[in-house]
Amino acid sequence: MxxxxxxxxxxxxxxxxxxxxxxxxxxxxxxxxxxxxxxxxxxxxxxxxxxxxxxxxxxxxxxxxxxxxxxxxxxxxxxxxxxxxxxxxxxxxxxxxxxxxxxxxxxxxxxxxxxxxxxxxxxxxxxxxxxxxxxxxxxxxxxxxxxSDIAAKHELIEAFIGGAQQIGVPRTGDFNGAEQEGAGYYQLTTxxxxxxxxxxxxxxxxxxxxxxxxxxxxxxxxxxxxxxxxxxxxxxxxxxxxxxxxxxxxxxxxxxxxxxxxxxxxxxxxxxxxxxxxxxxxxxxxxxxxxxxxxQDHLQIRLGYECSKPITTNDQLNSWLGQARMGLEWLMYRTGPLAVGINQGGCFMRALKDANGRPVAATPDIQFHVATLSADMAGGKVHPYSGFTMSVCQLRPESRxxxxxxxxxxxxxxxxxxxYLSTELDRATTVAGVKAARAIAQSPAMRPYVKREVKPGPEAASDAELLEFCRNNGATIFHxxxxxxxxxxxxxxxxxxxxxxxxxxxxxxxxxxxxxxxxxxxxxxxxxxxxxxxxxxxxxxxxxxxxxxxxxxxx
Known part of the structure; x- marks a missing residue:
């Protein structure tokens, strides 16, 4: 032309x-x-x-x-x-x-x-x-x-899904079907x-x-x-x-x-x-x-954990042998961590509860992104230990x-x-999301995989301390x-x-x-x-x- x-x-x-x-x-x-x-x-x-x-x-x-x-x-x-x-x-x-x-x-x-x-x-x-x-x-x-589906189930994601079920969130095979609520594996644009x-x-x-x-x-x-x-x-x-x-x-x-x-x-x-x-x-x-x-944007709060088993992507990336295996798996089968990206599992749930313990929202108000690796921030260098991350975000923020x-x-x-966090609902829901992540990490299904909570760590116990952690560490989830x-x-x-x-x-x-x-x-x-x-x-x-x-x- x-x-x-x-x-x-x-x-x-x-x-x-x-x-x-x-x-x-x-x-x-x-x-x-x-x-x-x-x-x-x-x-x-x-x-x-x-x-x-x-x-x-x-x-x-x-x-x-x-x-x-x-x-x-x-x-x-x-x-x-x-x-x-x-x-x-x-x-x-x-x-x-x-x-x-x-x-x-x-x-x-x-x-x-x-x-x-x-x-x-x-x-x-x-x-x-x-x-x-x-x-x-x-x-x-x-x-x-x-x-596409994620080809292989991961032991850590299975434990997360089991933990979510133990706190009342059902397992799902499709977040984009009749109902969003549930825990399961994400599908990817791959x-x-x-x-x-x-x-x-x-x-x-x-x-x-x-x-x-x-x-x-x-x-x-x-x-x-x-x-x-x-x-x-x-x-x-x-x-x-x-x-x-x-x-x-x-x-x-x-x-x-x-x-x-x-x-x-x-x-x-x-x-x-x-x-x-x-x-x-x-x-x-x-x-x-x-x-x-x-x-409007989704504010991401990342909870970092050290894993008690050497089954994380950190372990593969921190080893020349692990890197070689990852590369070989992708070259031969187009599968493995190189074909998946960062987050494999997730969860949509109602985290904020009223004084009687009932969910405030009629539909999920929190989303989880679960990664089989850990770093100081999204896309950062992975930690030298076996690690994983649970990120939570409030789905419908009022902040403008x-x-x-x-x-x-x-x-x-x-x-x-x-x-971010300029309304009371946003602050309360975000803290509730962090507490829900902790509840899953402490569930019988996940407890064997959690060596320690790195972030926020045991020093953040009260709602006020968790909110301060969110203010100091929260980041965009790119929306x-x-x-x-x-x-x-x-x-x-x-x-x-x-x-x-x-x-x-x-x-x-x-x-x-x-x-x-x-x-x-x-x-x-x-x-x-x-x-x-x-x-x-x-x-x-x-x-x-x-x-x-x-x-x-x-x-």
Whole structure:
């Protein structure tokens, strides 16, 4: 394609953007440009599931953001990795395939977002999914996003599941079926021992289509408007010294830069809170006070244990023989720790109890990620002893933060303030999650495997001491959402068809459009949202064409 005009420009080749580009370009008459700020996803560490530990710190493939000091976390800055390559965060994430709860999506619909109830989004989860178990009422068997079981049961995960059962949580074989509650093994977005990012799932089949152009190292700096209609994108290619280019579109700009950079780009382009835009000297295209507000994230609390048996991934990684065995197992069978990543088991349970010992929430309010290794933080160097980790997070936090620009340069990170643990419910539920993890660790099934609790340790006994541990050690579990939320109230940014309020030709399609955070990992919901958006985009294009034809006929 020689000229720079397209039908659709997709900004961001992440979990949602790859879906949009792949699906929209299925129509050979539709010209699509996909802009990605990062490089091509060539690194072996992207495609090898355990490579998560490497890409977690890679400035080449990761934005390596940090939040502003959070007063609720004793003034700490929290490291926020976000993907910067084809596939975005789906190329560097923990691979876990979780959709959330039926009630999450029914709540979206109840907030006034027609078409987003569970029964209406389930077909899009199914369309996207290629589950190795095959098709069923809840799963797709031939979709592009491959989903696999963990091949071998692990003694430590079995003990965890048994311990969860002993405190009243049932064993489950499917967190994405009729009920989420339970303990079991996660399914992963892997295929035959390799990561299945959305770049692998949706772009690889599409990349040679003549109607799709993929530009990498292309950082969008501004949206281009004709009045209040988005007509293009200005972007810099090749880093700070690179050329500024402008691409124009006939139909729509589709913003899929994620919950940090989608609101950042809107604000840089004159869409956002008036006071912020005027303070930054940006002409106001359209005032939308909710752009960058409503930031939500899952706060992860990691409990570390020394294991009494040498059966952990620490033991394998700390031994040359163990490393050789891991490599040989992957090379020969595409199985073992290299094919799994970090977290194998999990649990969804109701941890917060009232004064009578009854669960406060009607559905699970805590999620566990259980790893057969231990380190000081996610992606860090493993400890020299046999270790494992139980991480807990509150599923539906009330705390709300914000994202606000502080520079006119799109390459400069905006202000990111999560305001973790700023409500009493969040504090109480998080402490209850830590106590639930301790209860499982102390269960008869797990007791033989626990040599000692390293973190928080016996010195943290009271609720106040556990809360202080959470403030001093809590970290993101990588699910920022909500900063361009869907709705119809004055603080909403997009409508139920993901169109930005007050302007034409512009949609936001990524996790920033979630009105509330889903109860679980966010990659699968992001893919679902993009699949649904493609249908809405096509429907709206057909309706517009029909209206034009009718008008011309009358004329």
């Amino acid at each position: 020689r000229d720079e005009e397209f039908d659709y420009i997709v900004v961001g080749a992440g979990s949602a953007g790859c879906v949009l580009a792949g699906r929209l370009s299925e129509d050979p008459a539709t010209r699509v440009l996909l802009l990605e700020a990062g490089p091509v996803d060539r690194s072996l560490w992207i495609h090898l599931p355990i490579g998560y530990g490497k890409t977690m710190w890679s400035p080449t493939y990761n934005w390596c953001f940090e939040t502003d000091p959070d007063p609720n976390m004793n003034g700490r800055r929290i490291y926020w990795p976000r993907g910067k390559t084809l596939g975005g965060s789906s190329s560097i994430n923990g691979l876990i395939y979780i959709r959330g709860q039926r009630e999450d999506y029914d709540h979206w619909a109840a907030l006034g977002n027609a078409g987003w109830g569970y029964d209406e989004v389930l077909p899009y989860f199914i369309r996207s999914e290629g589950n190795e178990r095959g098709a069923s009422a809840f799963h797709g068997g031939d979709g592009p996003l491959k989903v 295929h035959k021992g390799w990561r299945c990012s959305t770049a692998k799932a949706y772009l690889v089949p599409a990349r040679h289509r003549p109607n799709l152009r993929i530009e990498t190292d292309a950082l969008a700096s501004r949206l281009v408007f004709d009045g209040r209609r988005a007509v293009g994108v200005s972007y810099r290619q090749g880093g700070q010294g690179g050329d500024m280019k402008t691409a124009r579109c006939r139909a729509e700009v589709l913003l899929s830069a994620g919950s940090i950079q989608s609101p950042q780009l809107l604000q840089l382009s004159g869409i956002g809170p008036r006071a912020l835009l005027e303070r930054m000297g940006i002409p106001v295209v359209h005032e939308l006070p909710g752009v960058g507000e409503n930031l 933060g914000h994202v606000r620009i502080r520079s006119l340069d799109a390459a400069e990170p905006p202000e990111m303030q999560p305001n 920022p959402t909500g900063t361009c939320r869907m709705g119809s109230d004055p603080l909403a940014v997009v409508d139920a068809r993901l169109r930005v309020h007050g302007v034409a030709g512009l949609r936001v399609i990524d996790c920033s459009a979630m009105p509330t955070l889903v109860s679980g990992n966010t990659n699968a919901p992001a893919v679902m949202m993009a699949e649904k958006a493609v249908d809405m985009i096509r429907e709206d294009a057909r309706a517009a064409a029909a209206a034009t034809t009718t008008s011309e006929t009358k004329t």
